[in-house]
Amino acid sequence: MASGNSAIRDGRLSVRIAYRLSNSFALEAEFEASAGFTMILGPSGGGKTTILNCIAGLARPDAGRISLGARVLFDSAARIDMPVAERRLGYVFQNLALFPHLTVAQNVQYGIAKAPAAERHARMMTMLESFRIAHLIARKPGEISGGERQRVALARSLVTNPAAILLDEPLVALDNATRSKILDDLRAWNAAREIPILYVTHSPEEAFALGERVLVLEAGRILAQGMPQDVLTTPRHETIAQVVGFENVFDATVRSIAETQGTMLCQLDGSATRLEVPLGRAEAGARVRIAIRAGDIIVAGEHPHGLSARNAFPGRVESMRRQGVTVIVMVDAGGATFEVHLTPGAIDALGIEDGKEVWLVIKTYSCNLVEPALR
Amino acid sequence: MDWSAIFLSLRLALVVCAILLVVGTPIALWLSFTRWRWKFFVESIVALPLVLPPTVLGFYVLVAMGSNSPIGRWYQSLTGHGLPFTFEGLAIASVIYSLPFAVQPMAAAFSQVDRNLISASSILGASRIRTFLRVVLPLSIGGVVTGFVLSFAHTLGEFGVVLMVGGNIPGVTRTVSIAIYDHVQALDYAGANHMALILMAFSFVTLSITYSLNRRIWAVWPMHR
Numbered sequence: 001m002a003s004g005n006s007a008i009r010d011g012r013l014s015v016r017i018a019y020r021l022s023n024s025f026a027l028e029a030e031f032e033a034s035a036g037f038t039m040i041l042g043p044s045g046g047g048k049t050t051i052l053n054c055i056a057g058l059a060r061p062d063a064g065r066i067s068l069g070a071r072v073l074f075d076s077a078a079r080i081d082m083p084v085a086e087r088r089l090g091y092v093f094q095n096l097a098l099f100p101h102l103t104v105a106q107n108v109q110y111g112i113a114k115a116p117a118a119e120r121h122a123r124m125m126t127m128l129e130s131f132r133i134a135h136l137i138a139r140k141p142g143e144i145s146g147g148e149r150q151r152v153a154l155a156r157s158l159v160t161n162p163a164a165i166l167l168d169e170p171l172v173a174l175d176n177a178t179r180s181k182i183l184d185d186l187r188a189w190n191a192a193r194e195i196p197i198l199y200v201t202h203s204p205e206e207a208f209a210l211g212e213r214v215l216v217l218e219a220g221r222i223l224a225q226g227m228p229q230d231v232l233t234t235p236r237h238e239t240i241a242q243v244v245g246f247e248n249v250f251d252a253t254v255r256s257i258a259e260t261q262g263t264m265l266c267q268l269d270g271s272a273t274r275l276e277v278p279l280g281r282a283e284a285g286a287r288v289r290i291a292i293r294a295g296d297i298i299v300a301g302e303h304p305h306g307l308s309a310r311n312a313f314p315g316r317v318e319s320m321r322r323q324g325v326t327v328i329v330m331v332d333a334g335g336a337t338f339e340v341h342l343t344p345g346a347i348d349a350l351g352i353e354d355g356k357e358v359w360l361v362i363k364t365y366s367c368n369l370v371e372p373a374l375r
Numbered sequence: 376m377d378w379s380a381i382f383l384s385l386r387l388a389l390v391v392c393a394i395l396l397v398v399g400t401p402i403a404l405w406l407s408f409t410r411w412r413w414k415f416f417v418e419s420i421v422a423l424p425l426v427l428p429p430t431v432l433g434f435y436v437l438v439a440m441g442s443n444s445p446i447g448r449w450y451q452s453l454t455g456h457g458l459p460f461t462f463e464g465l466a467i468a469s470v471i472y473s474l475p476f477a478v479q480p481m482a483a484a485f486s487q488v489d490r491n492l493i494s495a496s497s498i499l500g501a502s503r504i505r506t507f508l509r510v511v512l513p514l515s516i517g518g519v520v521t522g523f524v525l526s527f528a529h530t531l532g533e534f535g536v537v538l539m540v541g542g543n544i545p546g547v548t549r550t551v552s553i554a555i556y557d558h559v560q561a562l563d564y565a566g567a568n569h570m571a572l573i574l575m576a577f578s579f580v581t582l583s584i585t586y587s588l589n590r591r592i593w594a595v596w597p598m599h600r
Contacts, residue, residue, distance in 0.1 A: 056494075056498055057497075058494050084497040084498055085498070085500050085501060088500070093491050095491055097494070097495040099492060099509075101514055110496070110499050111501075113501075113505075156499070157498075157499075160499060
């Protein structure tokens with residue numbers, strides 16, 4: 001495999017593009033992606049796929065610069081526009097674009113046609129085995145299942161030893177179990193290579209579960225980028241919360257598991273607060289990430305009794321501000337800050353003001369478990 | 376029975392189809408993939424032979440080939456003889472006349488190929504030619520075969536253009552359709568009937584064979600478009 005490995009560690013992907021697609025839509029984005037998963041999160045029509053197409057050379061920005069390590073893929077000022085076939089990228093489309101008339105073996109070998117036959121076959125088999133689809137080599141894409149097709153599409157891209165990988169919602173049609181298995185295989189593959197993987201998704205759960213970095217894109221602009229928790233906490237931005245779907249994200253450690261109850265108890269980092277959350281794939285001691293919508297948190301004026309909700313703990317109002325018909329209240333609970341959304345009527349009824357002691361109530365199923373990335 | 380006319384027609388049809396594959400495929404590819412805004416002009420020009428009377432087309436081709444035109448003079452200086460009333464002239468005129476019958480089915484088939492497949496091929500490092508041979512052509516082989524058969528059958532049966540450009544020289548430009556016309560003019564209805572039957576039977580058999588092959592090709596691939 002020496003032929004591809006020499007140039008693998010091309011390094012980071014650096015993107016700066018301006019691209020006016022129509023009178024009403026312009027894409028302007030600047031970001032860097034180093035080894036590992038960078039998630040591009042946003043609603044459809046926000047420009048996510050266009051960014052990938054610009055990087056791959058399928059779309060041509062009006063201005064900007066795209067480089068991958070030392071190689072310049074595109075530079076409007078220097079009039080560089082490297083042909084698609086020379087960019088050495090892996091790109092898995094949303095519809096996968098497997099060649100329907102070719103077998104799995106022919107599909108996977110398509111990108112390594114120049115290698116000698118023996119090497120080609122060896123590389124293909126290694127790749128197929130690591131994605132557990134070696135038994136499918138003689139089949140055509142129409143004759144295998146959806147999950148198997150996703151694996152073939154990934155294998156076809158990865159076998160070329162690309163310098164970066166672009167994934168456009170590649171797993172959107174799959175059930176969660178199949179999806180996380182494929183992602184585990186992908187992570188295992190990348191552990192040895194450490195190339196940038198750009199992963200486009202409109203699912204916040206997926207973005208925060210996988211990403212070492214998250215980019216929030218809406219209407220052609222990057223609203224926020226950084227580590228998942230940073231994206232959510234700095235600076236508070238209404239649109240980000242809308243795009244992301246939840247205002248509260250906490251890293252936590254699993255303390256105990258109640259298998260029969262289908263729940264587990266997690267301790268939030270830097271806080272005494274423990275939350276009961278739905279049972280995930282984690283074990284005691286495992287690191288997890290918990291996301292909670294601000295509108296799902298109930299505030300009580302005194303210790304609540306007789307509730308079905310399993311999480312009730314005291315806190316102190318740190319700050320509050322009004323935004324339209326919503327009052328955004330920040331509550332400190334033993335070192336963890338919760339964002340809570342209340343109506344003005346509720347504020348008056350409870351007499352909430354800065355410094356007031358309150359109780360927060362959260363249902364177990366309002367705690368969305370998103371697994372942190374394996375590092 | 377005028378066997379030389381039959382063989383001449385077959386030879387002409389094969390030569391024209393071969394040229395059309397070489398000339399028509401790039402035109403069809405270009406028409407399917409270009410985003411040029413004036414593309415419809417080219418589409419109209421390619422489709423013109425569909426609507427023009429063969430005599431009009433034949434007339435202009437004859438004028439363009441004649442010794443008064445630059446093309447005619449250039450060809451004469453190159454080969455020592457003119458284009459009109461030769462097999463070469465006839466072939467050129469037939470190529471133009473049958474162009475839409477080759478280009479349109481091919482362009483329609485090429486346009487049906489999922490663009491993502493073509494992008495995927497490029498991203499995997501394939502050249503344009505490799506992408507065409509390995510992805511576009513196999514997935515649109517039905518359209519290419521149809522274009523080939525239609526232009527073959529069309530060339531075999533043409534009359535007006537042949538008469539205008541080729542005249543009626545036995546063994547050189549006297550095709551089956553001209554021979555049939557001659558027989559009818561001479562009131563030799565039996566002779567005309569023999570040739571017409573052969574032409575009809577041959578056309579029917581050719582079309583049947585290709586369409587049946589074509590159907591099998593489609594039966595293998597229609598999934599997953």
